[in-house]
Amino acid sequence: MKRTNSVALTSSDISPLWDMYQSETIIKWGIVYFLQHVEDNAIQQLLKETLTLVEKNLSHMEDIFQKESFQIPFGFTEEDVHLQAPRLFSDILYLEYIYNMTFFMMSMYSFAFSVADHKEISDYYAINLKAAIKLNKQAKELEKEKGIYIRSPRIPRQEKVAFVRDQNYLAGWFGERRPLLGMEITNLVFHSKRNALGHAVITGFSQVAQSKEVRRFFEKGRDISGKHLEVFTSILHEDFLSDGALLMTSEVTDIKIAPFSDRLMITFVANLIASSIGQYGFSISTSPRHDLSLQYSRLMAEVGKYANEGLKILIRHGWLEQPPMAANRNDLAK
Template sequence: MTNKTKMSSAELGALWMTYHKKTMILRMLEYFIEKADDEEAKNLMSGLWEQLHSKVTVMETMFQNEGAALPEGFTKEDVNLDAPMLWENGFDILFSRILKEISTGMYALHLSISYKEDIVQFYKQLSEITETYYNQFTQYLLEKSFLPRPNFITMPKSIDFITDNQYMKGTNILGHKRPLNTIEFGVLYRALENNIIGTQLMKGFAQCAKDKDVQKYFTKGMVLSQEIKKEIEGILLKDNIQPPSSSGGTVTSSTIAPFSERLMMFCNFLLGSFSLGGQGFSATFLWRNDVTTKIGAQGKDILGYTREGLVLMMDKGWLEEPPKMEL
């Protein structure tokens, strides 16, 4: 197979989605870099911007070589660098880290439907960039005390095997629930961490949105994130596990939007889709039935909310259509 091989429909769809996500991230990074009050954070985000900008150029060449129309994606018109700081206290890196977490999952999916050698190598390179910056963002946040580490436990001194299916029921004859295992805790911790940041993101978006329908939608998203956060904290507290509390990522009083409402809606769609995908995958590792039931109900709520956002974007004329399957 050579690079002269025609790009498949699946590869075109993957690149189309990647182009939208990458141009969105570039616009958001441009605002965060402009408002950064920490030199180390600014340098980290600037380095990521340079790497991703070059990859957007590569994608544009790929589209051009195939004779495919270049997606609009997100342009300089979608960011307002003069807008005051909307988030502070490390939110720029906290959210950039979430974006890299989303990218990790998306590249795994896109690699699995890519066969053309140059596209495979393209996603491998993007994956390497993502892994590098995800770690750098994490270490920065830990050093600045913006990101708490997961809880510690006493290390096990022996192994055991599950021989009773009551383990899945999670409740013994006296009605006492078994403690969460460390795998279940890891799944819940990730969801809790993401919803803490998601709440702040939605609060900021709702605060600066001018369109009443969009403002109402973001407010609904903020409430949903808060409810999910509260439910997960409740599960942990019942097991005498203290939930983490991030000291970073607060919203200022600004009501001037740094991004277009179209970009903010697309960003929200990505987060919802990522949350659904993550929950679907993680649910298989939740073996206590009461926890699985709650996570399943949350997934249904997130799906309904995300679909509502798609309809709203269509109503506003903000949803760019992916390439059609025209043979």
Template sequence: MREKATITSSELGTLWLTYQEKTMILRMLEYFIEKADDEKAKDIMTNLHAELEVYVGKIVKIYEEEGAVIPIGYTAQDVNKDVPKLYDNGFDIMFVRLLKEISMGLHSLNLTMTFREDINRLFEGLTALTQNYFRICTQYLLEKGLLVRSPYVSMPKSVEFVKDNSYLGGIALNPLSKKRPLNTVEISHVHKAIESNLTGLQLILGFAQSADDREVRQFFNEGAELAKGIIKELSEVFIQTNLPIPQSPGGNATRSTVAPFSDKLMMYCTSLFCSFSMGSNSLGTAFSLRNDLSAKNAIFIKDIFEYAHSGAKIMIKNGWMEEPPQMEDRKQKMN
């Protein structure tokens, strides 16, 4: 008799997605560890790599116990550790921190779609690990002066309530309409979006100058322009409110044109970041009460979706998009 219930479709799907993401992260960490010139950063990434390998092994074991084929994910063929540095000045930990930010959301969502206790515990463990390394990376970057804190504001002295609909002002179609100052919730989302896009911009610039395939290089160049546009739009929002624009002094791409990663891996990484960006902009829309901010975020989501869709076509064309486990086509079986 089976000691455990058979895993459900949602559990199979969340494990598959996690395997794809973690094997990609492991390959990228291997390169960054090899090229690290700061011992503390190297230790952080080495420890993270070791802990993530354990969880990848747990996923493999569950697949084997269920008689399911092990996904391919990303292997040693997708990384070349012997090429020159593609990124410098603290980018490795900036990138890891952003990955942990993405992973925190994914693991929390995955927990809501799993039922078996061992799989629950797997995602609980990944959540705790991710939160820990996000904190470690944040403190490292602050110590190195490579992370810009969000703006400070005066502390509130009384509780206020919205008095009329003008609070929602800032109509996107009328640039001359009066806009109230941003509230702290809105500031946090705008600041986070600028910060994430700045890191994403450097990542994709490195991809663009090192990718092998010409179409892939063009795709990354288009992504860089998209990130620049979002940064410019949101920075203008801060300027209009007399707030400082977050600009990190670190994390730049070098002049190297030799790819440390396969085009397949870089395309998947970009796709993952697009999904994260759409989710973040959706949250920004949900928690922004100024109409112009909601309108901007809606446009960003549309543009990012279209960009990600064009990337998916490139991946399919080149045979790089691994299919998630499928349900049986019962209609076909009936014919």
């Protein structure tokens, strides 16, 4: 990437780049492992296209770090993957992972693009956002072809304009509860799918984690994601709507040999949690019904506490790479 001027990159340029480098090294080695076992030709092709995109992104990011004389992050390497390990997940779960991963990529690149100060960096994010959108569309269409894509429930066609006249529009815990809004249904279905995937992945991780401490951490996460899925499903059922997603634990094999390091698996789960917290917050802003807002707030607090436990494990083992930060002026003044 050629620099057109000497303007130094800011925290808004570098920090999202640093975070994405960490995440995409996890994605890279995950896909490299998946490709050792995938059998479906179409899913294999999608995995290869995703890997090509991620490797290209990592190369570009390393180029930017070098041009800025900024230390390239350590991230995750071939030491964090055991390619000879037996298959842990099915092809269907590989596909569901790629589809959900594109949401994470689109969210990250969209945010990074909006806050970037340097034109060349924002252009880089814009290109990657476009590529992530393309990948998302491919994965969604492939899920439809495979018959595993769960569509959101249908709602009645609105034939005339109407205005809210009743306070029960906001009610939830007390009084007559109105039916779910279309956007509220959309949020519940989205979170159901994310937690179904998370439950399956963490179930697999709990089987293969090498440390007892890490295994217990994953067992707790498995139970939390399963409970969250039940919460979202029960809310949909109150309005006689279909499930937003189904448990995917049948897509996890019974192997006990770890394909990934404990450090990689915990960091991957931490990324899932961070994404969930952000999405729960968005759902609060688009769900006027009070009971839904309180449910999301409660679930956010639960996963936030769980995320903190994961960070403590990473720090205790010396696994947490320090992100870019401001200078400590108090120490410098001593």
